[in-house]
Amino acid sequence: MSSTATLQANRPKGSSSENSVEGPRRYLIGGNWKCNGLYDENVERINVFNGAGAIPSNVDVVLCVPYIHIPMALSLLRDDIEVGAQDCGNNTGDGAFTGQVGAHQLKDIGCTWVIIGHSERREGFGMAGEPEQLCAEKCKIALEKGLKVMFAIGEKKEEREAGTTMEVCAKQLEPLAAILNEEDWANVAIAYEPVWAIGTGLTATPEMAQDTHADIRNWVKEHVSEAVANAVRIQYGGSMKGANAVDLLKQPDIDGGLIGGASLQEDFFNVIRGVPQ
Ligand SMILES: O=C(CO)COP(=O)(O)O
Numbered sequence: 376m377s378s379t380a381t382l383q384a385n386r387p388k389g390s391s392s393e394n395s396v397e398g399p400r401r402y403l404i405g406g407n408w409k410c411n412g413l414y415d416e417n418v419e420r421i422n423v424f425n426g427a428g429a430i431p432s433n434v435d436v437v438l439c440v441p442y443i444h445i446p447m448a449l450s451l452l453r454d455d456i457e458v459g460a461q462d463c464g465n466n467t468g469d470g471a472f473t474g475q476v477g478a479h480q481l482k483d484i485g486c487t488w489v490i491i492g493h494s495e496r497r498e499g500f501g502m503a504g505e506p507e508q509l510c511a512e513k514c515k516i517a518l519e520k521g522l523k524v525m526f527a528i529g530e531k532k533e534e535r536e537a538g539t540t541m542e543v544c545a546k547q548l549e550p551l552a553a554i555l556n557e558e559d560w561a562n563v564a565i566a567y568e569p570v571w572a573i574g575t576g577l578t579a580t581p582e583m584a585q586d587t588h589a590d591i592r593n594w595v596k597e598h599v600s601e602a603v604a605n606a607v608r609i610q611y612g613g614s615m616k617g618a619n620a621v622d623l624l625k626q627p628d629i630d631g632g633l634i635g636g637a638s639l640q641e642d643f644f645n646v647i648r649g650v651p652q
Pocket residue numbers: 407493568572573574575576612613614615633634635636637
C-alpha cells in the first residue's frame with residue numbers, strides 16, 4: 376500500500392467544512408455506505424461519482440465508506456468530496472483493543488469525518504449496543520484527534536407515536552452537551568435520523584422533519600448557546616433520495632442530509648444538486 380503521504384496528496388487541506396458562525400450555514404451532504412460493496416464494486420461507484428458533474432459551491436460533501444475501503448477512496452475519489460468513517464473506537468490511542476479502529480488512525484490515514492452514534496450502532500445488530508454516554512465520549516475523542524463528527528440521533532417508531540421524539544433526542548444530546556466545549560461544536564453536525572425512516576422508504580414529511588429540526592436547534596440554544604444553535608448544521612437522514620431531497624432541503628432548519636441507500640448510486644448527486652441555490 377502507498378504511504379499516508381501519497382494517500383493524502385490530492386486531498387483538500389484544512390477544514391473548509393466546519394460550521395461557520397458567520398454567514399449562512401453551508402449544506403452538508405453525507406453518504407453512508409454502511410457495510411455494502413466488495414472492493415471492485417466500490418471502485419466502480421467511486422468512478423461513477425468522479426464523473427457525476429459539479430458540486431454546488433454552498434455544499435460540503437463527505438462519503439463514509441467501509442473502513443477497509445478508506446485507503447482506496449482516499450486515493451481514487453475526486454478531491455471535492457471528503458472521505459469519512461462510519462464509526463471509531465473509544466480508545467484515545469494505540470493499545471490492546473482487538474478489532475477497534477481508533478480516531479487517531481482515521482485522522483492519520485486522511486479521513487476528515489466520522490459518523491458517531493448511528494442508530495444501527497446504538498441498537499447493536501445482535502451485539503451490545505452503544506449507550507448514550509459512550510457515543511458522547513467517542514465524539515469527544517474523535518474531535519480531540521482532529522476529526523469532524525456527524526453525531527446521529529433519532530427516535531424509534533413507537534417513540535414518535537408516543538409523542539416522545541424530542542425527549543429521546545434530548546436524552547441522546549445531553550451527554551454530548553455535557554462533554555463538549557463551545558469550540559468543539561464548530562466541528563460537529565447533528566444528523567437527525569428517525570429510526571423508522573431508515574432504509575424503510577418511509578421519509579418524514581418535510582414539515583415533520585422541519586419541526587423536529589427546529590426543536591433540536593432550540594434545545595441546543597437552551598443547553599449549549601445561541602451561537603452554537605445558529606451555526607450547527609442539522610442533517611436529515613432516513614430514505615432521503617433525489618426525489619424527495621429538494622423539499623426537505625428547502626426547510627429552514629434542514630442543513631443537509633445523511634444518505635444511506637441512495638448514496639450507493641448516482642442518485643446521491645441528485646441529492647447534492649437538490650440544495651437550494
Ligand atoms: O441510515 C441512514 C444514513 O446514515 C439512512 O439510510 P437510508 O437513506 O438508506 O434510509
